[in-house]
Amino acid sequence: MLHCPRCSDITVLETLECPGCGLAVGLHPPSLTMREATASGIDIDGVQWSPCSNRDWRCNWLVAEDAGSGQCCSCRLTRQRPDASDTIALEKLADAAGVKRRLLVQLAELGLPVDPYYEREGGLAFDLLSSYSGQGRVTIGHANGVVTIDLVETLDDYREALRIRLGEPYRTMLGHFRHEVGHYYQWILVEQTDWIHECRELFGDERASYSDALDRHYSSGAPDGWESSYISEYATMHPWEDFAESFAHYLHITDTLGTAAAGGLVLHADRVPGVVAADVVPRSSYHGVPTSAMLADWHWLSLLFNRVNHAMGRGDLYPFTLSAPVERKLDFVHRVVQDVARRTAGTLILR
Numbered sequence: 001m002l003h004c005p006r007c008s009d010i011t012v013l014e015t016l017e018c019p020g021c022g023l024a025v026g027l028h029p030p031s032l033t034m035r036e037a038t039a040s041g042i043d044i045d046g047v048q049w050s051p052c053s054n055r056d057w058r059c060n061w062l063v064a065e066d067a068g069s070g071q072c073c074s075c076r077l078t079r080q081r082p083d084a085s086d087t088i089a090l091e092k093l094a095d096a097a098g099v100k101r102r103l104l105v106q107l108a109e110l111g112l113p114v115d116p117y118y119e120r121e122g123g124l125a126f127d128l129l130s131s132y133s134g135q136g137r138v139t140i141g142h143a144n145g146v147v148t149i150d151l152v153e154t155l156d157d158y159r160e161a162l163r164i165r166l167g168e169p170y171r172t173m174l175g176h177f178r179h180e181v182g183h184y185y186q187w188i189l190v191e192q193t194d195w196i197h198e199c200r201e202l203f204g205d206e207r208a209s210y211s212d213a214l215d216r217h218y219s220s221g222a223p224d225g226w227e228s229s230y231i232s233e234y235a236t237m238h239p240w241e242d243f244a245e246s247f248a249h250y251l252h253i254t255d256t257l258g259t260a261a262a263g264g265l266v267l268h269a270d271r272v273p274g275v276v277a278a279d280v281v282p283r284s285s286y287h288g289v290p291t292s293a294m295l296a297d298w299h300w301l302s303l304l305f306n307r308v309n310h311a312m313g314r315g316d317l318y319p320f321t322l323s324a325p326v327e328r329k330l331d332f333v334h335r336v337v338q339d340v341a342r343r344t345a346g347t348l349i350l351r
């Protein structure tokens with residue numbers, strides 16, 4: 001939970017000014033805390049931190065004086081962006097950049113490495129481009145560390161029309177970012193390590209032809225009964241997509257449970273007799289906690305959140321059902337994430 005450094009009011013990730021006292025605030029990436037944002041910079045542990053040069057585009061992160069750039073570490077990860085003359089696309093870029101910052105905060109909280117492309121060959125980069133910008137058709141995807149996002153998907157009517165046409169229960173920008181970064185982590189944490197053997201047993205052999213899989217998926221769709229072993233129809237297309245979908249769901253579940261935990265939410269068994277067997281106490285981190293316990297918390301909380309959404313006339317918050325094979329895939333992701341988190345412990349992930 002983020003707080004204003006002056007009045008302690010609660011701030012959210014996107015906050016530029018404290019809602020309580022009006023202080024200009026910015027996120028200090030290494031500590032994931034809100035600090036005062038002043039043009040002259042503030043001293044944190046002997047280093048001056050100033051607002052990111054994209055603050056006019058609603059970026060509220062701070063950047064260190066020795067970063068070699070006026071842009072924060074999130075903005076520096078953006079390798080390609082729309083042309084400076086395309087102000088409409090730049091407005092959409094600002095929306096997508098906010099989603100990217102949310103993603104990065106979660107990656108850092110989980111202890112996942114964020115090695116920038118400009119520091120390491122094959123490091124993480126984002127090409128945030130628009131199919132409406134005259135740069136040609138943009139295909140959302142991942143290759144060699146570069147995540148490409150089509151900014152037109154920030155347009156609600158466009159994205160929603162696509163969601164309905166593709167028969168998807170859920171389609172968001174955050175979902176795209178989580179899915180694509182899943183491809184990146186499979187590439188660096190699984191395919192280049194011994195995890196690949198168990199991964200192939202669970203998700204299938206990723207060396208199968210991707211173009212054949214693509215053709216098959218868009219001509220005949222998901223196989224009958226896919227729900228019993230996949231989280232989504234898209235996951236059935238190719239082992240890579242199955243992993244990326246499972247990874248995205250791992251991020252959906254842990255972030256939502258963490259948010260509930262930060263808000264102090266507890267489901268008391270004695271207040272809903274016959275429903276919840278024991279108190280459900282979500283955690284800010286499930287590091288060291290078995291996947292089964294995490295998914296048990298998620299079972300009860302997602303049912304509640306779905307009912308909360310219905311109370312507002314909306315559909316399910318989490319319109320998915322987790323079958324036993326999908327739970328085993330999530331367990332694999334949980335173990336891979338914890339394994340790398342043990343190795344990154346104590347290092348600065350966002351800097």
Ligand SMILES: [Zn+2]
Pocket residue numbers: 004005006007008009018019020021022023
């Ligand atoms: Zn304040």
Ligand SMILES: [Zn+2]
Pocket residue numbers: 052053054055059060061071072073074075076
């Ligand atoms: Zn920035």
